[in-house]
Amino acid sequence: MKLVIGGAYQGKRAYVEEHDSIQKWANGEICPEEEIFSCEGMVDFHLYLRRLLQEGKEQYVREQLIPKLLQENPGIVLVTNELGYGIVPIDPFDRSWRELTGRICTELAEHADEVTRVVCGIPVVLK
Secondary structure, three states: OEEEEEOOOOOHHHHHHHHOOOOOEEEOOOOOHHHHHOOOEEEOHHHHHHHHHHOOOHHHHHHHHHHHHHHHOOOOEEEEEOOOOOOOOOOHHHHHHHHHHHHHHHHHHHHOOEEEEEEOOEEEEOO
């Protein structure tokens, strides 16, 4: 698994497209929930998590998503925005989503073969 993180519009997907030959992308904002287990790469993983949280699946995300993903799609490339920098949202749901995304990405980084942060189009390899 590879995890690519960074701010919005920083060149994360362009970086992946330059370094990996992803044929089957999923868009976390709109793809069917199960597509994460069959795609080669997912953009907007943070929005995928938001959708699951909106559907009341927080416990599933916290307890089952990562083990299932590691088992069924261990080679996936996940592209996600960093949400932990900046202003803390006033809305309780947005704060919960921000916290959940940070915790899930931290756990994914532990399991990932590679973790890269992209800033202004420049990749910084973290792992």
